[in-house]
Amino acid sequence: MLIDEELTLKKLETFLAFMRSGNLGRAAAELSTSAVSVHRAIHSLESALRCPLFKHEGRQLIPLESAYVLEKKARQLIQDAEQMVRQTREAAGFYAERFRLGALYSLTVKTVPKLVMGLKLRRSELNIDLTLGSNVDLLQRLKNHELEAILVSLDESAADPACEQLPLFSDDIFLAVPTDSPFAEQQEVDLADLADSTFITLTQGFATHRDGARVFQQAGFEPKVAMQVNDIFTLLSMVSSGVGFALLPGRIAAVYENRVRLIPLQARYRLQQHIGVVFLKAREREPNLLALLAECRMYSRQALAAYDQEDRSGAEHSG
Template sequence: MLDDAITLKKLEVFLTFMQTGTLAEAASALGMSTVSIHRAIHSLEEGLKCPLFRQEGRLLTPLPSARVLEEQGRQVLAALEEAVKATRETAGIHSNQFKLGALYSLTLATVPKLIAGLKLRKGDLNIELTLDSNQVLFRKLRSLELDAILVSLDRDFSEPDCLALPLFSDDIFLAAPLGSPYADSQEVGLPELKDATFVTLTQGFATYTDSFRAFERAGFTPNVVMQVSDIFSLISMVSAGMGYALLPGRVEAVFENKIQLIPLKDPCRMQQHIAMVCLASRERDPRILHCIAECRAYARQYLQEKQGV
């Protein structure tokens, strides 16, 4: 248990003195008298029950113990500042920093539109984007490393600590290299490819999970020749003829000159349901409220465009 004589104010006085080097300069920096600076340092020594300085005339020369306290004390104050920041953010007192997480594939259209809309709503918002898998994004959201995430959810998703706002649904297709045997097919039955080679994302990505659900429906275990950690590498592997893949339709507009997306026959037809997710406890965060409003606007526009309105 800390001695009552050891306080954050005295630690601040000590660190200021260590930085400035003289009682007068420390007093000027803190708006205190030199007597108060000296008294605070002496009281801190009493609380620590060890000397920090050697008196040389009117000068205080730091001992090794003072150097140790200086280094550790700065770490303590830095950690405290982070704790205060996190506490204020949780309580609803926020900065202009907004940490958004998203799936790689959403950077093709969804993320740029949402960020542009957010900047129009709140021009001073400093948006930091993190791209990763569904699994990692959820972990970072719950550890407060991210404010909101754009992910794929099961249709029956229900977590009491999370608020989910649907954006759109996306069909899953067979991704084939241009000129493949299925190039002229209107749709393809996945069981027809039980002897083919496949490329997939690594475990934890939504498209990995959806792919293996489809393979399960098709009744076979795929021959996976390579796993990659982002959807752009996956598309490159398919384009190069390494194997087929199952991909969401949102990638077609950008990569139609590299791969072909072919609809799947029942019972292997599947959809990804894309949503914005935030912690329910932080729903009233003004930055998250701006994000929710922009996501609602995006969802309306997406539906209107799909319906041709």
């Protein structure tokens, strides 16, 4: 049996509102529409079903047995439809109570906790799933709709025509050495002096691996790599134990701060990472994503203000 095209979920919702209230005016008020529209929807349902639902007693509509049967089945149908929409959106990653965020390991020191706390204040009902990985891995997960947004380095690996970017802050690359290293007390280091030293790096795909390779190229040598690791905290542990040196971003300075020193590179080797949030253009109007972007803009303003304050403080001391 073909279902008449006049039989719609919207009309069933209108019918259920009338059955709850028993009055055209109250049903219209509940639906923010007119009593005429409610009456028209009910009449259209009768036409689509090809049977009466009500009898008229003066200006009142009195439900027939058919109306009570339809009420029971329509209520279940609406519940099933709502569940269908919710589960479909959840499978696609659009479920309103869940937000899947990806980030670089190094951003969990400060940036991710601050953004997550701010996002929870804006949307307290939100459950946030955090996935950590490399630039390349996180971008692939984003494009596969496994993540709603990612916090990564805004280099060429994060550039994609299907994505939008919002910058957060910039971070310098430093030489990481153990506190007992001869380099630990230097104000800055000439990387060329370490051509014979042993280094530890992240694996390929991480922004810091690629940036480190560029710095070594500028210094004119291929580093002796003792080992490659998959996260920045393992790398820091290796540096603190004296296994080798590393090139790392300044944002991880607070980790192992009593055992690892970050030494500025000479100006000719200096390189910055530009950190930001990346998301799919197709999702830019989602409420949860908009809340994250608002929090990111606030974070960016605060980071810029702190940077300006450091600049002024440095100028005063040098003066």
